[in-house]
Amino acid sequence: MKNSLNALVFFAKFAVLGLAIAFVFSELAPNWTARIRGQTTGTGKIDTPAVPAPPVGPTKEHGRYLVSVGGCVDCHGANLSGGPITGAPPSSPPAANITPGGEISAWSEADFIKAMRTGVNPAGKQLDPFMPYRYIGKLSDAELKAIYLYLKTVPAAAMGAR
Ligand code: HEC
Numbered sequence: 001m002k003n004s005l006n007a008l009v010f011f012a013k014f015a016v017l018g019l020a021i022a023f024v025f026s027e028l029a030p031n032w033t034a035r036i037r038g039q040t041t042g043t044g045k046i047d048t049p050a051v052p053a054p055p056v057g058p059t060k061e062h063g064r065y066l067v068s069v070g071g072c073v074d075c076h077g078a079n080l081s082g083g084p085i086t087g088a089p090p091s092s093p094p095a096a097n098i099t100p101g102g103e104i105s106a107w108s109e110a111d112f113i114k115a116m117r118t119g120v121n122p123a124g125k126q127l128d129p130f131m132p133y134r135y136i137g138k139l140s141d142a143e144l145k146a147i148y149l150y151l152k153t154v155p156a157a158a159m160g161a162r
């Protein structure tokens with residue numbers, strides 16, 4: 001009798017664990033797959049459709065991918081023309097125009113990589129740390145080169161003309 005009770009308790013523990021795992025997956029999995037496809041989720045619409053991952057390398061295609069997953073558009077705007085950042089603390093500066101319509105158009109690739117690594121742009125301006133260059137600057141040379149090449153190809157826009 002005691003043995004069969006032990007067996008039942010043992011089994012019940014696994015059943016509860018199994019149900020918990022099934023619940024977690026049924027709740028999360030649809031969101032994950034929807035996020036990957038860039039579709040709506042239970043929590044709201046994802047604005048930027050995910051860009052399919054191209055081969056890794058110092059190419060504008062890979063740069064487009066890095067800009068997409070790197071969240072640049074969250075601050076620089078969908079067309080990267082910069083301007084005031086929605087929801088940012090009032091003390092933070094407007095995002096820079098990083099299309100060829102901005103100062104960046106005169107930068108060499110080395111200027112761009114140096115600005116991202118040091119936080120100082122070619123004009124000698126110390127970038128506000130709200131611009132996450134401390135993280136972006138940790139990307140490899142090939143990744144920063146890819147981003148630079150991609151930024152050269154986006155349509156030029158005036159500052160803040162989102
Ligand atoms: C959290 C917001 C935020 C994110 C995310 C962000 N930036 Fe910025 N970025 C800024 C702000 C704000 C400035 C302006 C800083 C200043 O004026 O001191 C800036 C400035 C820059 C500059 C300097 C331009 C110039 O003319 O001096 C470059 C280049 C740049 N960002 C590229 C990027 C790239 C590429 C990404 C994505 C990998 C990115 N940023 C992501 C907020 C952001």
